[in-house]
Amino acid sequence: MSVDILAIETSCDETACAVVRDGREILSNVIYTQIDMHTEFGGVVPELASRAHIDKINYVVQKALNDAGKTIDEVDAVAVTYGPGLVGALLVGVAEAKAMAWAAGKPIIGVHHIEGHISANYIEHPELTPPYLGLIVSGGHTHLVVVEDWSKYRILGRTVDDAAGEAYDKVARAIGLGYPGGPKIDREAKNGDPLAVHFPIAHVNGSEYDFSFSGIKSAVLNYLNHAQMTGDTVNRADLAASFQKAVVDVLVEHTIRAAKDLKIDRIGMAGGVASNSALRAAMKEACDREGYALYIPSPIFCTDNAAMIGVAAYHEYMAGVRSGWDLNAVPNLKLEER
Amino acid sequence: MKILALDSSGLVASVAIIADGTLLAEYTVNYKKTHSQTLLPMLDEIARMVELDRKTIDAIAVAAGPGSFTGLRIGSATAKGLGLALGKPIIEVPTLAGIAFNLGFVRGLVCPVMDARRQQVYSGIYRFEGDRLITVRDQTPVSVTDLIAELEGLDDALTSEGVIFLGDGVPVLREEANRTLSVPHTYAPAHLCMQRAGAVGVLAAQLYAEGRYVPAEKHTPIYLRKSQAEQQRDRMNGNDTGNEPAESDLISVQVEAASKVVEELRVRAQMEAGKAAETEDVL
Numbered sequence: 157m158s159v160d161i162l163a164i165e166t167s168c169d170e171t172a173c174a175v176v177r178d179g180r181e182i183l184s185n186v187i188y189t190q191i192d193m194h195t196e197f198g199g200v201v202p203e204l205a206s207r208a209h210i211d212k213i214n215y216v217v218q219k220a221l222n223d224a225g226k227t228i229d230e231v232d233a234v235a236v237t238y239g240p241g242l243v244g245a246l247l248v249g250v251a252e253a254k255a256m257a258w259a260a261g262k263p264i265i266g267v268h269h270i271e272g273h274i275s276a277n278y279i280e281h282p283e284l285t286p287p288y289l290g291l292i293v294s295g296g297h298t299h300l301v302v303v304e305d306w307s308k309y310r311i312l313g314r315t316v317d318d319a320a321g322e323a324y325d326k327v328a329r330a331i332g333l334g335y336p337g338g339p340k341i342d343r344e345a346k347n348g349d350p351l352a353v354h355f356p357i358a359h360v361n362g363s364e365y366d367f368s369f370s371g372i373k374s375a376v377l378n379y380l381n382h383a384q385m386t387g388d389t390v391n392r393a394d395l396a397a398s399f400q401k402a403v404v405d406v407l408v409e410h411t412i413r414a415a416k417d418l419k420i421d422r423i424g425m426a427g428g429v430a431s432n433s434a435l436r437a438a439m440k441e442a443c444d445r446e447g448y449a450l451y452i453p454s455p456i457f458c459t460d461n462a463a464m465i466g467v468a469a470y471h472e473y474m475a476g477v478r479s480g481w482d483l484n485a486v487p488n489l490k491l492e493e494r
Numbered sequence: 495m496k497i498l499a500l501d502s503s504g505l506v507a508s509v510a511i512i513a514d515g516t517l518l519a520e521y522t523v524n525y526k527k528t529h530s531q532t533l534l535p536m537l538d539e540i541a542r543m544v545e546l547d548r549k550t551i552d553a554i555a556v557a558a559g560p561g562s563f564t565g566l567r568i569g570s571a572t573a574k575g576l577g578l579a580l581g582k583p584i585i586e587v588p589t590l591a592g593i594a595f596n597l598g599f600v601r602g603l604v605c606p607v608m609d610a611r612r613q614q615v616y617s618g619i620y621r622f623e624g625d626r627l628i629t630v631r632d633q634t635p636v637s638v639t640d641l642i643a644e645l646e647g648l649d650d651a652l653t654s655e656g657v658i659f660l661g662d663g664v665p666v667l668r669e670e671a672n673r674t675l676s677v678p679h680t681y682a683p684a685h686l687c688m689q690r691a692g693a694v695g696v697l698a699a700q701l702y703a704e705g706r707y708v709p710a711e712k713h714t715p716i717y718l719r720k721s722q723a724e725q726q727r728d729r730m731n732g733n734d735t736g737n738e739p740a741e742s743d744l745i746s747v748q749v750e751a752a753s754k755v756v757e758e759l760r761v762r763a764q765m766e767a768g769k770a771a772e773t774e775d776v777l
Contacts, residue, residue: 201723206563207567211714214711218711228579247568250571251568251572251575252571252575252578254534255534255575256579257579258537261548481537482535484528485530
């Protein structure tokens with residue numbers, strides 16, 4: 157008997173729904189991205205994101221069911237991201253999912269967004285099983301974790317200020333590339349010299365695996381200000397490449413050091429920034445050098461999607477985890493609290 | 495004919511089941527818990543209480559706005575999820591019309607008010623004619639001072655029987671209304687002074703009978719206000735629309751031009767006066 161789970165994800169600016177079989181097989185994966193709408197404002201506007209979610213959600217869910225050739229009565233459970241994320245955006249998915257589950261008499265399972273990202277690797281790498289080291293980097297999150305078992309995580313390090321993707325967005329805005337910063341800087345950097353400008357790699361005192369990206373961001377802004385005052389011309393491609401190198405270096409360095417310290421030889425990378433070409437290349441090179449196995453999802457499963465939520469929910473479902481009808485959105489949900 | 499009704503537009507969470515003109519169950523909680531924690535557990539509770547077979551629901555009624563943006567979306571997403579899973583349409587009930595329906599079928603004007611923050615209330619002006627709710631002025635955000643001026647400006651024929659205020663905006667308006675409003679006015683008692691899904695559902699049944707419902711996927715809340723980011727952008731672009739509602743946000747239960755209403759009321763008053771005169775003659 158297979159287990160089919162309908163999963164909904166609305167934690168930020170993608171309205172997404174998927175049907176996943178046995179936590180591995182993606183029967184459908186529908187994503188409506190609001191990115192164009194937010195570009196005008198230079199970033200995600202929470203109220204607009206919430207409004208777009210409510211307008212699009214039924215179309216997205218219905219298409220996911222149609223693509224999978226399923227009705228709601230034929231799935232075994234409904235899963236939904238309940239945190240972390242934008243509270244108004246999360247609430248749309250949570251209310252929709254609970255109502256659908258209730259109407260169809262199905263169980264509801266609340267899923268942690270980061271757990272979803274981590275689980276994205278299982279879709280294309282069924283051979284990946286715990287324990288392994290996970291690096292999750294996105295616009296809202298930067299986490300280095302030990303995946304000790306299915307649904308069991310130990311956080312080694314996280315950002316103490318901006319998420320890596322957030323730093324990308326801020327720097328992209330400062331150098332006139334606009335939103336979203338990740339893919340735009342990645343593209344611009346391809347024509348630049350990563351060694352043109354040295355930006356410092358920040359280390360957080362006392363917590364060797366934590367990250368700090370606001371320092372790199374400030375260094376870029378200072379560099380721009382200085383250039384403006386002295387009338388120097390700024391090579392945007394060089395600046396993008398140098399900033400990107402600073403971010404990528406610290407992500408790779410912490411990950412490899414943790415792997416050595418903990419004697420873990422498998423690394424799973426996930427999150428929107430995991431689709432960044434420089435990070436993928438640098439991490440691959442480092443892992444090859446150390447003899448570690450590296451797992452990265454295809455870009456479509458790196459950015460926010462509901463398939464990964466369905467995969468994470470499967471392991472919860474098999475472990476007997478069920479949420480109540482009072483399931484609420486938790487905007488700053490911690491991975492350990494789940 | 496079974497309608498499941500929801501209202502989470504304000505602090506109150508309320509759910510009801512209406513079957514063939516009978517209110518089978520209503521559950522209303524006026525407490526600080528979030529709607530995400532209350533709405534579905536309440537629905538589950540009353541559904542179990544009345545042994546509701548979910549497949550027999552014909553339509554979902556929802557207080558569609560205005561109200562707290564987040565509260566509206568929890569109600570709307572719940573309605574949309576129910577509608578999608580059951581394959582049933584949504585009846586969009588303007589929040590203030592739903593509140594006004596608590597007072598069906600009083601004489602005089604009914605003026606529901608909701609606290610809209612920023613020194614404003616969301617308000618509409620309604621009256622009843624038989625069992626029909628007539629919109630004298632559609633729901634909109636307005637300052638208390640402007641609302642009072644508006645009521646003062648209405649024709650005597652409309653205001654002669656006074657106005658009843660109700661809703662969670664009453665505390666915002668009461669002091670100023672008592673001080674400055676010359677139209678006779680009063681306030682609804684506590685149990686009628688808030689959103690009640692029972693009233694939403696009964697009004698929804700009328701709308702449903704008139705074919706006024708939408709497929710679940712088409713439903714969107716009536717915010718009556720743009721997001722802050724859009725307001726700022728509009729101000730910067732020089733086309734400041736402030737809090738003016740978008741045209742698409744305006745739907746009313748049954749709007750009548752106020753002048754026509756006034757004319758009808760005058761004619762009726764004259765006829766009644768004439769009848770009285772005739773009676774006197776006979777006597």
